[in-house]
Amino acid sequence: xxxxQNLDDLISRLEEKEKEASIIYADEExxxxxxxxxxxxxxxxxxxQVFEITTFESITxxxxxxxxxxxxxxxxxAVEAVxxxxxxxxxxxxxxxxxxxxxxxxxxxxxxxxxxxxVFDVMAIPKSNIHPPLQTLDEAKAEYVIGDFEYKxxxxxxxxxxxxxxxxxxxxxx
Amino acid sequence: xxxxxLIFSVFNSKFAISSEQIYRIERFDxxxxxLRDNHPSFYxxxxxxxxxxxxxxxxxTSEDTTGISRLILYRSSSKIRGIPVTExxxxxxxxxxxxxxxxxxxxxxxPVLGWVHAFITAxxxxxxxxxxxxLAIHNLGALVTH
Numbered sequence: 001x002x003x004x005q006n007l008d009d010l011i012s013r014l015e016e017k018e019k020e021a022s023i024i025y026a027d028e029e030x031x032x033x034x035x036x037x038x039x040x041x042x043x044x045x046x047x048x049q050v051f052e053i054t055t056f057e058s059i060t061x062x063x064x065x066x067x068x069x070x071x072x073x074x075x076x077x078a079v080e081a082v083x084x085x086x087x088x089x090x091x092x093x094x095x096x097x098x099x100x101x102x103x104x105x106x107x108x109x110x111x112x113x114x115x116x117x118x119v120f121d122v123m124a125i126p127k128s129n130i131h132p133p134l135q136t137l138d139e140a141k142a143e144y145v146i147g148d149f150e151y152k153x154x155x156x157x158x159x160x161x162x163x164x165x166x167x168x169x170x171x172x173x174x
Numbered sequence: 175x176x177x178x179x180l181i182f183s184v185f186n187s188k189f190a191i192s193s194e195q196i197y198r199i200e201r202f203d204x205x206x207x208x209l210r211d212n213h214p215s216f217y218x219x220x221x222x223x224x225x226x227x228x229x230x231x232x233x234x235t236s237e238d239t240t241g242i243s244r245l246i247l248y249r250s251s252s253k254i255r256g257i258p259v260t261e262x263x264x265x266x267x268x269x270x271x272x273x274x275x276x277x278x279x280x281x282x283x284x285p286v287l288g289w290v291h292a293f294i295t296a297x298x299x300x301x302x303x304x305x306x307x308x309l310a311i312h313n314l315g316a317l318v319t320h
Contacts, residue, residue: 060300063187063231066286072278072293072300079275079293079300110280173286 030124033158034103035151036116041093043155045114046150049161051106053119068171070115075104082113083168090140107165114164125149130158143167177274179294181194181263181301182246184229185238190294190303197247214239219247219257221239224254227309246303248306255310268294272305 032047052075059071059082070082082102086093102113130147135158137145144167147158177299179190200219208216208223215235216223224247228234239258246257268274281287291305 058298061187062290062302063229064287064288064289064302074275074295074298074300077272077275077295079278079295081278081280111278112280168280169284172281172286 008156024085029127031130032072032122032124033149034122035120035156036101036103037120038089038116038117039086039093039137041091042120042154043085043089044151044156045103045105045161046158047122049106051104051111053104054102056100056102056115059115066171068168070113073102073113075111075113078111080104080111080113082115083164085114085116085164088140088164088167089144090138105161105164107161110165112165112168121151133157175269177268177271178265179303180246180265181294182244182259183261183263184258185232185241185260187229188263188299188301189210189229190266190301191246191248191257191306192291192303195248195306197249199262200247202239202242202245202258203260204236204242207236207239209236212236216256217245217258219254220288222254225257225310226256226258226286228258229304238314250306250310266294275300 033044033155034047034050034053035042035044037043054075059073061071065071065081066088068084070084072079074080084093085091101116101119103116103119104111105111130149133142133145133148141157144159144163145157146160146163148155149158150156178193180193180196181188181190183189195277206218207214208218210216212235214228214234215226217226232238241260242258244262247254247260248257249255256303273294275293277287277290277292287302289305289309290302292303294301294303
């Protein structure tokens with residue numbers, strides 16, 4: 001019996017810990033993030049650089065467009081390029097499916113779309129909950145990951161939009 | 175002011191060319207092809223031999239030419255060049271620029287999409303308008319031009 005009580009106590013303490021983790025103190029600095037799924041893993045973009053999120057309808061592929069682009073799409077009458085994030089992050093690639101989302105990212109004056117399998121949440125997380133990326137992170141992801149945090153018991157890799165734009169600009173010059 | 179474009183297909187992709195820039199459109203005859211390294215690179219038009227611009231990523235072989243129906247001739251740097259076409263669709267006129275989009279800022283000044291002048295955006299379709307000044311000279315990687 002005592003053993004069960006111990007376990008009950010443990011569970012209630014874990015629940016309290018969870019509640020505590022979800023509380024954001026008003027004076028604590030937060031970062032707004034857009035959490036999305038890509039190839040079975042969770043990633044996030046800093047919210048201040050996310051321009052718009054739209055549903056995926058169709059993407060036009062144009063001959064000569066490098067494989068780090070999924071294609072082109074119209075957004076409010078303008079043609080914008082959609083980056084193939086799976087290619088950049090070395091994730092297994094498959095064809096886009098209906099129901100996916102396009103996250104439009106803005107850096108300085110440029111806009112690029114990124115194809116996501118699912119968008120989970122847009123939320124503010126305390127900056128203290130964002131930890132430096134793991135040293136064991138594989139090289140392809142390490143180039144873009146600036147931190148990680150926990151979301152509903154799962155690890156989320158926070159991506160640098162600036163680094164993605166720089167990489168695409170570098171590849172496009174070649 | 176109106177802008178007029180001929181919309182055509184090359185295999186599975188659609189393109190547009192400014193009507194004013196078309197020199198002539200000919201029926202494509204495989205007999206007039208001249209090969210270079212087994213690649214259909216040239217075409218005889220009367221006494222002249224012109225270079226072909228293949229608007230496709232695939233490495234075109236002689237077998238692919240059976241699907242070609244027309245040849246769009248255009249002038250570039252005082253030379254006549256040709257674009258083999260699988261299907262001509264229509265000439266479409268645009269009276270304002272709302273259906274024409276500039277190439278994304280991200281690509282401006284970069285070789286990627288350097289062969290594109292702008293895009294026609296209509297009925298959810300994005301069709302590149304060819305930049306004939308750069309089509310032949312741009313080394314666009316996958317896009318095969320000779």
